[in-house]
Amino acid sequence: MKISKHNADHYLWGDNCDGWHLVKNTELSIIHERMPANTKEVVHYHNQARQFFFILTGIATIxxxxxxxxxxxxxxxxIPPLIKHQMRNESNQDVEFLVISQPNSKGDRVNL
Structure with missing residues (x-):
């Protein structure tokens, strides 16, 4: 089945940020995310998940x-497991990016 952010499961996070689950299973998660201008996520780490962030549009700070x-x-x-990190959009434009997690990071996150 063809997948896009138009038919993927959507959720809101943080301060009006969007996420679309493109792939979601226990072994792999691929999420297309959008962060509006001047937003950030909570500093955190994952116990097991290794993540890869890939910027599609805009300029992000991590x-x-x-x-x-x-x-x-x-x-x-x-970002390897156990490494604290925080994605931020310090610009005045939206940032869109992919977050690839292996294994899936659901329930694996520790906020600091």
Missing amino acids: QIHDEIITLNPQEGIA
Whole structure:
């Protein structure tokens, strides 16, 4: 079955951010997310899930431990388990990106 953000399961998170589950099973999660201007997620880590963030549009900032990294369109970064991180949109435009988690990160997140 063909999947897109138009027919995928949708949810809201954070401060008016969107997520669309493109793939959702116990072994793998692929989510298309949108963060409006000047929004951020909670600093957190995952016990088991390894994640990869890939920017589709806009410019994102990700904090990994105390390092701040700017991600431009068509750039990504891998986050191993147990590494604290926070995705932020410090710009005045939406940021859209993919979050790929293996295994699925549901129930694996520890907020700090």
